[in-house]
Amino acid sequence: MSAQNSKPVGVFGAILGFLGFSALAGVLVTAMVTPAIAVTSLTANNTVGIFEDLPDYMVINQQSQRNTLWALQAGEQVPFAQIYDQNREEVAWDEVSQFAKDAAIAGEDERFYEHGGVDLAGIVRAAVNNITSSTTQGASTLSQQLVKNLLIQEALTYDTEEKRQAGLYAAQASTIDRKLKEAKLAIGLEKRSTKDEILLAYLNIAGFGGNTYGIESAAQQYYSTTAKDLTAAQAASLIGIVQAPPSRRPDIAENRERNQVRRDAILGNMAEQGMLTKEQYDEAIATPVDDTTVIVSAPRNGCLSASGAKHFCDYVIRNVKNLEALGTTEEERAENWKRGGYDIYTTVDLDQQAHAEQVLAIQTPADEARFELGAAISTVEVGTGRIVIMAQNKLFDNSGEGGGPSTTAVNFNTDREYGQSSGFQTGSTYKLFTLVNWLQNGHGLREVVDGNVKGYSSFPANCQGGTMELADPYKPNNFTRTSAGRVSVQTATNQSINAAFINMASKLDLCDIRETAKSMGVHRADGDELLIYPSAILGTNEIAPLTIANAYATVASGGILCEPIAVDKVVDANGTEFEGQPQKCNKAISPEVAAAAATALKGVMDRGGTGSASNPGDGTALLGKTGTTDDSLQTWVATASTKVASAVWVGNIVGSQVMSRVELASGNANTARHRIMKPVQTALDGSPLYATTADFPEPPPELIRGSTQSVPNVTGQSVDQARSVIQSLGLAFSDGGTIASELPAGRVASTQPGAGARVSKGTLVRVFTSDGSLSATVPNVVGTQVKDALKTLNDEGFTSVSVKWTPSVPPDKCEVIASDPAGGTATSKSTAVTLTVNGGVIVPDEDPDC
Incomplete structure (x- = not known):
C-alpha cells in the first residue's frame, strides 16, 4: 500500500526490510529490462528464470455478492430479503462517484495511471523510508492489492477449512516468493485489463470491515447512501477504512477519530493532485466524522432480517438446490448461490401474507403459555401451484440464541426437508381421497351408505395380498357419538360422518385410496410412505398444510395437479433472466371426477355443512372440508375457489391439549380455524388478483346418482342360491349366521339391508339363515x-x-x-x-x- 503505517521498527528490522525491497526491486527491474539487454550474470539469469516461471494470468471474476428476494406488494415487485455469504453488491463504472475513484488513487496508489502494475519508484521510495524512518511504508499498487484480494477470495471458496487456511496464508504471506507472484500477476493483469477495469474491480472487492465488501455495500452500511452519491468526505472516509478495517470502520464510535485522521490525509492528497477544488476540499475537511454524519444502516442478511414472509423466505432458500437456473447439479447451484448476485422473484403476495399473519396473531397468539399452540395457513394458486401465502403464528427466528417460546425456525407449512416440520394428522380433510376414489369407481353422491357405528374385521387391500385382516374389528365413532343410519354420500360429506366413510372404504380398496392421494400430490411430511390402515381414511397420516392446500387445488383445477412453486424467475448478476421453478402440472384425476368431488365439497361450505363457518358468503363459489383428530388435538379446514386454495391448521405443536377445552381471547380454540380462514378468504376474494365469479363445472349425472341396485328377495332360498343371486348383481355377500325363524333350518330367513332397499354396487349384504326353532x-x-x-x-x-x-x-x-x-x-x-x-x-x- 502506498500510505504509511505508523509502526516503530528496530534498525535490524529496517535493514532486512530494505534488503527485501531491494531484492524485489532488483528482480522486477531485471525482469522488465531483460528483453532489451544482454544478461550475462548467472545470478541475474537465475533470478529472471524464477520470475518468468511464475504464473502471470489472472481473471477478474465476479465476486461473492448479495442475493435479493423479491415479491409482490401493492401491485409492484419489491425486495424483501437479502441473502449473502459476503455483503457485497457489485456496481458498474458509472454507478461509482468520481470522488470514490479519486480517493482510492490518492489514498492507495498515486501513480496508478503511470505504472504497469508494479510501481518500481514506489518500491525504492518505500525501502528508503523504511530504513531511514520510524514508520513503515508499503509499495503495493492497486493492481497488486486487487491480485491479493482475488487470491483471498479464491481461497475462501475452497471446500475444506485446511485448504482455505492454506490458501489465505499463501495470499498474504510476507515472503519474497509471494510478493514476486503477486507482482507478476499484477503485471499480467495490467496487460489484459484497462486501468478503469482494475480500479472498478478493486472498489468492488475491497474489504470495508466485518463481512462488508465493495464500495456500494460500504456506502449503504456506513452512510446510508449509494456509491454513486458519495460525497468527497464520505468517499475518503470509506477508502480510509481499507488499510485497517477493525480500527477505522466509523460505525464504532471509538474508531472515528482514527478514521477522520486517515480521511483528512486522503483529502489532502486529492487536493494536491487536483482532484478537488479548494471549495470542495474546505467543505470536506470541515465535515466531522461523528453521529451527525455517520448514518449506519446495519446489513440485513438472511431471512431473520427479511421485511416480511420470513418463513417463506427460509422455504425459498431451502429450494435453492432445485433452481435449475443456478446450475445443472445441486453442488453447482449451491456454489453459484454462495457467489451470489441473483435476483429471485418469488410467488408470495406480501399484502395477503401480512394480512394472514395479522389474523393468525389475533386468533392464535404466539405467546400462548398454557400449551404449545401452533397455527399455519398455506394458499396456492389454482392451476399453477404458485404459493401466495405461507404464514404461521410463531415468529421466525433461526439464530443460535433463539427468540423465546413465541418464535421458531420450524416452518409448520412444509415438509421436514424444507422446514424441519414432520407435519400434523389431518383428520377428515383426508376423506377427500376416499371420496375421489369412490367416484373413480363409478359410484355417485346420491348413493346410500351405512353411517351406523359398527366394527369391520377386514378391508380390500390389493397391496396386502387382496385383503387386510384385522386382529380386532375397527369400530370408529362418529363425531356426534351416535350412529347416523343410512345416509347419502353427499350427506356423509357435508356432515363428515366417519362411519359412512369407513363403509365406503370397505367397498373400495385401501391401497387404491392411497394411490389416489399420491396422484393428487399427497405425501407424509416426514418422507415416510403414506399409511393404509383403516384409520388413515379418517386422517392419521401426518401431512403439511401446503400439501393439503395443493390437493384441494387439484380438485378446483378440474383434476390438474400442479406442484407447489415459490420462484417465478431468476435474474443473474449480468441481468440475464431465467425461468424460476417450472410449473409442473399433470392430470391427476379426470375432469368428471373432479367436478363431482367439487359438488360434494361445496355442500360442506353451504349452510349446515361443517365448513360453513369459514365461508365469507360473498358470492364466491367455494369447496372445502374440515378435519378434527381424536380428542381435537389437531383441527383443520381446507377451502378452494376456482382461483386459490388454502389450508388452515390449528393445534398442538407437541403435547395433547384438547382444543375444544381451551378458550382463547378470540373464542374457543377448536373453532379458531374458521376465524382464521374466513377473513383470509374474504381478503383473497376481494383482491383483483384472486377474485372470481366462476363456479365449478357440473358433474355428469351418473356421478350424482351413481350405480345402485335393489337388494333381492332371497328369503326361503338356500345359502348358496342366495350368494349366487347377490353376487351376480354386483353386491358383496356375507353370511350373518342363524336366527330364530319359522322357516326350515338352513333356509334364508332375512337380509340386511332388507329386500328392496336401494344400495350402491359393492354394498355388503348380510344373509341370515333360519335355525328352524320357530317352525310349528x-x-x-x-x-x-x-x-x-x-x-x-x-x-x-x-x-x-x-x-x-x-x-x-x-x-x-x-x-x-x-x-x-x-x-x-x-x-x-x-x-x-x-x-x-x-x-x-x-x-x-x-x-x-x-
Missing part, C-alpha cells in the same frame, strides 16, 4: 274345552294366543268351535292364533266363567 304345526283343539286348548297351544310353543267369545246354549259353553289358523296348519310359533269359543250368555265387559 297348529294343533287341532276344536271340540275341546278352552282351558285345555290354551294349555295345548302353550305346550306347543305358541306365544300369541287370543280368545273370541260367541253366544251359545248352556250345554255347549266353554267349547272351542274354531281356530285361526286351523289345526294342522304349518306356521311359526310366533304366529298369532285366535280361538272362537262358546260363551253361553254374554254379559258386556265380562268374560264368561269357563
